[in-house]
Amino acid sequence: MSNMIQAARQQVSALTQAAYEKAAGAGLLPAGVEVKATVEIPKDTAHGDYASSFAMAGAKALHMAPRQIAQIIVDNLELEGSFFQKVEIAGPGFLNFTLGPRWYGEVLSAVETEGAAYGSGNEGHGKRVMVEFVSANPTGPMHMGNARGGVLGDTLANVLKRDGWDTWKEFYVNDAGNQIHKFAVSINARYMQLIVGEENFPFPEEGYHGDDIKELAQAIYQMHGDSWKDLPEEERLERLAEYGLSVNIPKMKEDLLKYGIVYDQWFFESSLHGSGYVAETVQMLTDKGWTYEKDGALWLNTTKLLKEKYLREGRSQEQVDKLDLKDDVLRRANGFYTYFAADIAYHRNKLEVRGFDVAINIWGADHHGHVARLQAALDGLGLDGSHRLVVVLMQLVNLMQDGKPVRMSKRSGKAIALHDLLDEISVDAARYFFNSRTSTSPLDFDLDLAVRQDSENPVYYVQYAHARICSLVARLEEEGEKIPAAAEVDAGVMTAPEELALIKTLAQFPEELHLAARDYDPSRINRYLVTLAGDFHRFYNACRIKGEEHGLLSARLKLADTVRAVLANGLGLLGVSAPEKM
DSSP states (O other): OOOHHHHHHHHHHHHHHHHHHHHHHTTSSOSSOOOOOOEEOOSSGGGOSEEEOHHHHHHHHHTSOHHHHHHHHHHHOOOTTSSEEEEEEETTTEEEEEEOHHHHHHHHHHHHHHGGGTTOOOTTTTOEEEEEOOOOOTTSOOBHHHHHHHHHHHHHHHHHHHTTOEEEEEEEEOOSSHHHHHHHHHHHHHHHHHHHOGGGSOOOTTSOOSHHHHHHHHHHHHHHTTTTTTSOHHHHHHHHHHHHHHHHHHHHHHHHHHTTOOOSEEEEHHHHHHTTHHHHHHHHHHHTTOEEEETTEEEEOHHHHHHHHHHHTTOOHHHHHHSOOOOEEEEOTTSOBOHHHHHHHHHHIIIIISOOSEEEEEEEGGGHHHHHHHHHHHHHTTSOHHHHEEEEEEOOEEEEETTEEOOOOTTTTOOOBHHHHHHHSOHHHHHHHHTSSOTTSOEEEEHHHHTOOSTTSHHHHHHHHHHHHHHHHHHHHHTTOOOOOGGGOOGGGOOSHHHHHHHHHHHHHHHHHHHHHHTTOTHHHHHHHHHHHHHHHHHHHHSOOTTSOHHHHHHHHHHHHHHHHHHHHHHHHHTOOOOSOO
C-alpha cells in the first residue's frame, strides 16, 4: 500500500546516492564510500520539504568540506521524472529538496486507487492478535470506565487490522469466584428483605448496594414468591447468581451493541473451571518447579519468576534484589483456585490452545501491579508472556458538567451507567470523546462540549468538514461539474500554500495509522482527523472552487473529494459516522 511520505524519503536517498555515484565515476568524489545520511522533514517548509544530511555525514570519509560535497551532489542530481522540482544547499551543507507536482498528483491517485483501504500497512504480517477489552464483572451495569475501555479496545483492534494483523475481539466474563459470590449474597439479602422485612435481614457491608440488585431480587420474588427461602443456602445462592447473570449479561451485550461494539467471542471463566483447565495449568506450574505449599495453600513463586524476568530484561542483580516482591496464592487452603490462577489459565488458553501470536489486554491503571506477575507466570509456562502479552493500561475518566466533576461511586451504586450516558449524548460523540486522549492520560469527558454543535466540539468539527464537502460536490454536480479521475488532474495548477499543506496532510494518514498500531494508541487517529478537517477548512476559505477556470476548479474539486474519502476512512476506524448533511 502507498505511503507517499516514505516513498519521497526513500527517493531522496536514492537520488542522492545516484548523484554521488555519478560524481565518483567522473572523479569528482572518492569512489566506494558508504555514507549513512539521514533524511528529515523540516518543520519550516522554507527549508524545503525533505532535508538530507549526506554532505555532513560524508565529510570525514570523503575528505572534503560539507558545502563543497553538497555542491557536487547538486550538480550531479537528476530530478527529471522524480517527485522533486528543486534542491538547494542550506546551512552547513543540508540538501533541501522541494516536492513537485508529480508527488502531489500521486497522493490523490493513491487515495483514489486504494479507496477504503488507503492507509493500510502490513506490519502485522497476518499474525494473529487477540484484543480483550471491557471484560467487566457481570454484577452490575456497564459504567464510564468500561465505556473508555470499550472504544479504546474496539478502535485499537480496527487499527491493528488495517496494519496487517489478523484480529480477534474478546470479552472475558468473570462468571466465577469471589465477585459472583458477593453478587449472589447481595441479591440474597435483598430477596430475604422482601420476605422478612429490611430490619430483620442485615445487608452485608461488602455487598453491592445498587438499585439493579433490588430489581433482580424483586423479579425473582415476583416469579417464585418466597419458595427459594427454604432452599439450602448454597443452592439458593447458586440459583440467585445464575438468574442475575442471565439478566445482566444480555444487558451488557445490548449496551455494547448500542455503543457499536460486537465481539468475536464472549469467553466464560466458568468454562475454565468446569473443564479442569485451571487445575491442569496450576499442575503444569507445579511440574515445572514454580510452586510450593504453605499454610495448606499452594503458592506461585512469583518472586523468583519476576527476578528472572527482570534480569533477562537487563536490570542489574542489585536493582532486582532491592525490589519488594511477593508470592501469589494459586489454590487456597479450602481447595478453591484464586482469580490469579484462573487468569493464568485463561492466558495460557489464548497463547497455547488457540494459538494467538500476541494477546493484548485493555486494563484499568489500578491493575498495574498485576501485569508483570501475569507475564512472569506465562514465562514460567514457557509461553514467553513478557513479549506475547501486551497490557495497555488506561487512566480514569472524569465526567464534567458545567465545569465541575460529576460524582460517581461504584460502591454506592451511583456509578453513571453507559446506557444512561448514551441517552444524553450520541454514540458518535461518546466513541470520539472516549478515544480522544492516549490511554495513559486521564480523560476529562465534558458533557456540555459533547452535545455542542460548533467547531469547539471536535467530533462535530470533523463531521462538519465531511458534510461540507458532500454539499459542495452535490452543488457542483448540479452545475455539470463531475469529480475527475486523478489521472485527469494537473496537480501543477495547485500552488497555494493551503492546497499543498492539505495534500501533505492527506499523505500523512498511512504513517499515522501505522504509529497508532505500533504504539497501541488509536487516539492518534482522532488528532489526525482534527488536523485534516482544520487544513480543509483553511483551504476552503482561501481557495475558491466555484467559478474558477476549468483546470483549477477540477483539481480543487478532486482535492476536496479526496479529503472527504480520507475523513470517512478515519471516522470509520473510530466507529463514528460520516454524515453527508448536518
